[in-house]
Amino acid sequence: ERVGWAIVGLGHLSLEELLPAFGQSKRNKLVALVSGDRAKAQAVAKQYGVPDKGLYDYKTFDRLKDNPDVQVVYIVLPNSMHAEYTVRAAQAGKHVFCEKPMANTVAECQQMIDACKKADRKLGIAYRLQYEPHHRALIRMARDKELGTLKLFTADNGQNQGEPNQWRHKKALAGGGALPDVGIYCLNAARYLSGEEPIEVHGFSHSTPNDPRFKEVDEHFAFHLKFPSGFQANCTTSYSTHETKRMRLMGSDGWADMDPAFSYGGLRLRIATKSKAFPKADDTVERSFSQTSQFAREMDHFARCVQENTVPHTPGEEGLADMRIIEALYRSAREGRTVKLEAPKKLDAFR
Template identity: 60%
Template sequence: MTLPSISADAAGLTRRGFLRLTTGALAAPWVAGAHAASSGNDVQFPPVQAQSEKPEKTEQYDAPGERIGFAIVGLGRIAVNQVLPAFAKCKHARAVALVSGDRDKALKIARQYGIAEQAVFDYRSYDRLADHQPTQAVYIALPNNMHAEYTVRAAQAGKHVLCEKPMANSVAECRQMIDACAKAQRRLMIAYRSQYEPNDRAIVKMVRAKQLGTLREFISSNIQNQGDPNQWRLKRAMAGGGPLPDVGIYCLNAARFLSGEEPVEVIGHAWTNPNDPRFREVEEAVQFILRFPSGFTATCSSSYSGHNAKFLRLVGSDAWAELDPAYAYTGLRLRVGRLVDGHDAVQEIGIDTGDQFAKELDHMAQCIKANRQPHTPGEEGLQDMRIIEAIYQSAREGRTVKLAPPSGPVRGPEPEDGG
């Protein structure tokens, strides 16, 4: 059987139009060469899906030499297992230097990531970062008691700072870090990755759109079972406390940023098994309640002696939203409960978490390029530390502790592209 031929003209197409459809190189408005002339290196495609479908998004990446260079300070688990791998997914940031007290380990990691041996520093030579031009910022992933010193030294070396949470071991250290970066005119960001994570961002949007109604209550736990009693997290001088500043801070920070309110009083309780060798210096568990100006309350718990459990639920007058697990690096699950057609309905919303570390690294890089305050600046870390100190005070004294409002804004502009 011979099929009839259809010419381009018969189909209503000119030869030029036919070639534009069949030859990608001539589809000028939608290929890199043509689009780049008007928008740098951005590449876009025309929509092909119906309006009922999820919009397609083409990610845009800075050229490698245009990305903000980070030195990773401290090569423990979070740096090696999370931060460094995240650079492969970054659009605006790259790893250019390492700082470690273990040179053999640092050189092995440098070879894995193509970092020059000359860009591997130790803590004594840390200040030489001032002369390392590829390094524009540092990611501080050290034990908590070292955050303040290495933030101040980085600022004095002219580098921007992205520091792990908790920001420091005391309110005084937090203020020292903020002042040093302000004096050096360097940006300071605290690594609250949940505030850049898409599921958490979705809940924030629900709250602002009043989809949950009036907020009533927040309930959350962050629990893990620590093993080795000699690890630094169980040493008060290094960690500043036990589960509260390490994992309880996630609950505390989530209550604040999801609700958009600041607490006015706290009640705290700490408990420790005196026969457990892990808890000779720090508490085993902390429970706390935060009360906010609107009447909204947050009830939270954190522990170092229970099986891994991470969840949060934000309850409003019209609906609730929960993450279970919450706070994890991957696998977050968002559910929303509300009344639908007279029936209680629970909907699970599938949102890809992506790489949370890449999102916060890229946000910091964008802020440095735009000379813009990060969404989670030092003031955000300071506010959490003020509340943590009040929780410990309440636990010691067995009473409610009042909180003064922050002296100014604690967050910068919203993150772009969800991160």
């Protein structure tokens, strides 16, 4: 029996990626939609075969409680709304899958975790790349020390956000600018590739004066993370550069390069290690894996957790861990100093 999902919010990500991904999903079916726009919801419902009784708006949302076809509620709303709708979904007795960034503050993340725990429901955060085969292969290589001891990581994730009047440019709705929206991919990768949590962070924020898009939120954010082993990550993120989505992991015996690394498809992974035959040369190989929908993969993983009653690979704690660092980075940028972080509880159990 497939797991029934309700999609909350019919914006770009839902319409262009998530709804089509149900077609590739092995364990899920789309059974409900939540939208403030009835006509849009009806048109989408018709296209995807969602019954009329599966249509809700933000006022009738809590009636999901009475719909036994819905097991998982997927929150795909502006960031500031993630906490409220996650808590309400849990109170309606549903498992919750929520888009990144998990919320706008650590306190909200904690409320979401607590609400799901109290309702005995699962909470998963949509870190699609942690389910993606190239990233998974690289995590495995890093753990198996195929690049030697991990030393350094650089990553850049930027895109040019055109439209000025969107929620992404309003601090109250977005929480911040490039950092929580796209910089989070660099941060999350530094954590899952190293398997460590940073103990010192430094951030630099910049917004071009008079650019209406960046009155409230950061245009660029550059940041540095230092980990207990001595591993360091140096990252940039931007809302005003043409798409750059790359990363490089450097170890004592080799490097791995991914460009693009953070897009929905077309990822390319190259690995260089010292040549055994020619000691002064490198063996550089490109490794390719399946590029089927990252969204279908993460949703299938979560469905399996629901069916088999296991802990999701990227639970609420994973979203909170990133938010804690994002808060520290904004404090660092504001105060112009390095911020130290206490080592948190180990998250390795989830990796």
